[in-house]
Amino acid sequence: MMSFAPLSSEPRSQVDDPSSLVMRFGAHEPLMMDAGIALAPWQIAYQTYGTLNADKSNAVLICHALTGDQHVANDNPVTGKPGWWLTMVGPGKPVDTNRFFVICANVIGGCMGTTGPASTDPAAGRPYALDFPVVTIRDMVRAQAALIDKLGIESLFCVVGGSMGGMQVLQWAASYSTRVFAALPIATAARHSAQNIAFHEVGRQAVMADPEWRGGRYLIEGTRPSKGLAVARMGAHITYLSEMALHRKFGRNFQDRAAPTFSFDADFQIESYLRYQGISFVERFDANSYLYVTRAMDYFDIAAEHGGSLAKAFKGSATRFCLISFTSDWLFPTSDSRAIVHALNAAAASVGFVEVESDKGHDAFLLEEPEMFAAVRGFIDAAARVRGIA
Amino acid sequence: MTVSSLPATDLETGHRLDFLLVADMVEPGSRVLDIGCGDGSLLGILRDRRGVDGRGIEISREGVNACLAKGLPVIQGDADTDLADYPDDAFDYVILSQTIQATRQPRVVLEHLLRIGRRAIVSFPNFGHWRVRFDLGFRGRMPMTENLPYSWYDTPNIHFCTIRDFVELCREVGAQMEKAVALNAGGQPIRVTLPWWAWNLLGDQGVFLLKRR
Numbered sequence: 144m145m146s147f148a149p150l151s152s153e154p155r156s157q158v159d160d161p162s163s164l165v166m167r168f169g170a171h172e173p174l175m176m177d178a179g180i181a182l183a184p185w186q187i188a189y190q191t192y193g194t195l196n197a198d199k200s201n202a203v204l205i206c207h208a209l210t211g212d213q214h215v216a217n218d219n220p221v222t223g224k225p226g227w228w229l230t231m232v233g234p235g236k237p238v239d240t241n242r243f244f245v246i247c248a249n250v251i252g253g254c255m256g257t258t259g260p261a262s263t264d265p266a267a268g269r270p271y272a273l274d275f276p277v278v279t280i281r282d283m284v285r286a287q288a289a290l291i292d293k294l295g296i297e298s299l300f301c302v303v304g305g306s307m308g309g310m311q312v313l314q315w316a317a318s319y320s321t322r323v324f325a326a327l328p329i330a331t332a333a334r335h336s337a338q339n340i341a342f343h344e345v346g347r348q349a350v351m352a353d354p355e356w357r358g359g360r361y362l363i364e365g366t367r368p369s370k371g372l373a374v375a376r377m378g379a380h381i382t383y384l385s386e387m388a389l390h391r392k393f394g395r396n397f398q399d400r401a402a403p404t405f406s407f408d409a410d411f412q413i414e415s416y417l418r419y420q421g422i423s424f425v426e427r428f429d430a431n432s433y434l435y436v437t438r439a440m441d442y443f444d445i446a447a448e449h450g451g452s453l454a455k456a457f458k459g460s461a462t463r464f465c466l467i468s469f470t471s472d473w474l475f476p477t478s479d480s481r482a483i484v485h486a487l488n489a490a491a492a493s494v495g496f497v498e499v500e501s502d503k504g505h506d507a508f509l510l511e512e513p514e515m516f517a518a519v520r521g522f523i524d525a526a527a528r529v530r531g532i533a
Numbered sequence: 534m535t536v537s538s539l540p541a542t543d544l545e546t547g548h549r550l551d552f553l554l555v556a557d558m559v560e561p562g563s564r565v566l567d568i569g570c571g572d573g574s575l576l577g578i579l580r581d582r583r584g585v586d587g588r589g590i591e592i593s594r595e596g597v598n599a600c601l602a603k604g605l606p607v608i609q610g611d612a613d614t615d616l617a618d619y620p621d622d623a624f625d626y627v628i629l630s631q632t633i634q635a636t637r638q639p640r641v642v643l644e645h646l647l648r649i650g651r652r653a654i655v656s657f658p659n660f661g662h663w664r665v666r667f668d669l670g671f672r673g674r675m676p677m678t679e680n681l682p683y684s685w686y687d688t689p690n691i692h693f694c695t696i697r698d699f700v701e702l703c704r705e706v707g708a709q710m711e712k713a714v715a716l717n718a719g720g721q722p723i724r725v726t727l728p729w730w731a732w733n734l735l736g737d738q739g740v741f742l743l744k745r746r
Contacts, residue, residue: 463606464606465601466608481610484608484610485618488588488608488618488619488623489618489619489620489623491564491623493588493606494588494606494608495597495600495601495605495606495607495608496597496607496608496609496610497594497597497598497601497608497609498594498609499594500594514594514598517598517602518597518598518601520602521598521599521601521602521603522601522602522604524602525601525602525603525604525605526604528604529604
């Protein structure tokens with residue numbers, strides 16, 4: 144049997160009024176979404192680190208992955224845990240906050256202070272739920288661009304991100320090539336694969352099959368589809384790891400017992416680990432947001448926007464690219480990165496690419512990977528020299 | 534036989550003499566692809582001295598990371614498999630420096646070079662050099678020199694050729710030799726007045742500037 148921690152006292156506090164900076168856009172500044180909807184008013188929650196230099200040339204935008212948030216290098220206000228990319232971002236780190244002005248924003252459709260399905264619809268006075276328009280990666284990037292405009296930054300020195308964050312990096316480079324000096328997409332793809340769409344669909348069906356989901360109206364009806372969302376997370380979590388990493392960490396070891404119980408308790412360590420991952424996830428994430436952001440990844444296909452040619456998306460781009468993939472990543476395998484590299488080569492763009500040897504699967508980009516840090520540091524430092532950033 | 538551990542370098546700049554020779558063959562400001570670019574030394578020379586827009590392919594992670602740190606756009610890849618993805622006439626020059634002997638299909642690779650670049654520059658260790666012939670002929674041992682520093686059992690080099698063999702391959706694939714230089718072990722060009730057989734005997738490496746016929 145699964146058991147869950149009691150609901151936190153006010154799960155929506157971070158949704159409308161987050162513990163971070165927030166840029167608010169009024170009725171006259173709508174976000175024009177791919178679904179054909181002009182969203183207004185809307186807001187985007189973000190964090191910044193470091194100082195913007197006088198000519199505003201040292202801004203680095205970090206794009207977060209599926210269930211990440213803007214708290215990239217500070218303690219997370221919900222979980223109390225350190226920022227999700229503290230290994231990469233900070234003073235003296237590869238993305239050095241002593242030199243760069245780092246910005247990280249919560250994506251549109253998210254649940255950490257940027258307008259999403261859990262946000263209060265001002266017209267109705269209740270959460271949007273499924274009345275929220277379906278979001279795309281391009282919408283996320285459009286929202287970030289609006290934020291960057293408001294911050295008075297014309298051109299970003301570098302846009303960095305892994306996984307869904309890497310998709311945003313590619314979209315930035317394709318949509319706003321003149322505003323991106325350097326782009327660093329990590330463990331990502333220019334389109335979501337059928338296999339990955341399939342995994343996402345399983346996750347969404349788990350959420351929607353939870354009777355507490357109530358057709359998406361759970362916040363209005365005072366319930367919470369915690370079990371469905373936890374199952375979705377458990378499934379997804381497996382795809383972030385690798386067989387080798389799972390085996391090394393858990394093997395077939397039992398949890399707190401010497402022999403099987405001949406029941407459906409969490410006999411194996413891996414089971415209890417996944418249950419823990421599922422439970423801790425529902426405490427910090429909104430179920431409808433999960434549906435929306437997974438959908439955004441599913442729809443992502445940059446080539447499709449350009450008549451099926453990925454090279455066309457980057458034609459004439461002056462952006463310096465560096466791609467990184469991981470040998471054991473089967474969610475976004477190296478072949479996905481290579482397809483982007485080939486397209487960038489065909490488009491005569493400047494591109495570097497390295498495949499990092501790791502047995503940690505897709506999650507490697509969030510973990511201690513010295514080769515990745517070396518590549519990121521080398522690429523960013525070299526680009527900063529060209530850009531004239533001290 | 535004494536074997537120096539480092540390739541011959543220019544005393545003033547520390548650059549390898551064969552790299553400087555190759556760089557001199559490249560028109561300033563052109564677009565160059567360096568296949569098997571190692572740590573990016575040649576690409577760096579081309580960028581700094583010839584104002585070249587250079588790209589690289591390198592199979593080793595360490596090499597790629599070294600290149601990225603120099604700000605050189607280099608991708609991790611394999612000459613044997615990746616060249617097919619490059620469009621025709623994508624570069625002014627494609628350089629294959631001390632790499633052809635490590636490819637599985639040297640002929641196919643050479644054909645790709647001539648397709649992708651308007652010109653190709655190929656340098657390789659000459660297996661016809663007298664020291665190689667001496668090691669094999671008189672000592673009965675597989676040769677080791679500064680350009681061939683590996684034992685026979687752990688060498689990445691699988692397709693050695695002599696200068697004469699390479700000239701024959703160029704003829705077969707229809708490549709026109711615009712320049713051909715043999716370098717001695719000191720990295721100095723051998724006098725052009727010497728006949729081919731002398732190049733093949735005295736040349737430590739061959740450097741060829743090729744063009745599609």
